[in-house]
Amino acid sequence: MIDAYGDGGFRLSGEWHAGSLLIVADHAQPWPVTSLADLSVESLNPVFAAGRAEVEFLLLGVGLRNAQPLRSLREALLIAGIGLEFMDTPAAAKLYNVLTSEGRRLACALIAV
Template sequence: MQINDMPFEDAVPIDGYGPNFFRVNGEVHEGAMLLIGPTPAAWGGYDDAASLLALAERVDFILFGTGPEMAHIPAALRSQLDAAGIGAEVMATPTACRSYNILASEGRRIAVALLPV
């Protein structure tokens, strides 16, 4: 099997995750995290819609890592995202991390909002 490096031009990859932390570009970030491009930031969870809606002109959709298992995001949050023209894809956090890395390496206009495992 041949392994190829993925180019990250305007983003940084998620290197790893564990109980209540994420490692991005070699740095550990505790708790829920929002990542767009090269900038990881703390995220206040589903009650922090403002930080997600502020991305409206920068992203086409947001991947949501909902913890160790896939779960729905609150209907009110989904409605706000829809009204702002932001797509939302939900999946378990490990899957969201892998999906983000692939899509970001392709230069997609995405963000990932992650709840810890």
């Protein structure tokens, strides 16, 4: 569960994680993406490696303001059979908690704000 966000990081289950965060199969890891301009297909390799069996869709928090990711990324996810929901990071952090409590199979990529 994401307890808090802001100040350049996230608190998950009471533990502070500085910087952006990638969560795949309930495993949180640092993510080197600091802005939507840094986002690439390669930056999401752990999501693609998990595959459709583990990841129904990617929940992407793109920063303070909602913006559409690059077409190449959207197409790569489509080809892999992984859905995409993108929104500002605060909304994505809140939605992550709801969706995981429902048992949804998702990956979550959050650009720190």
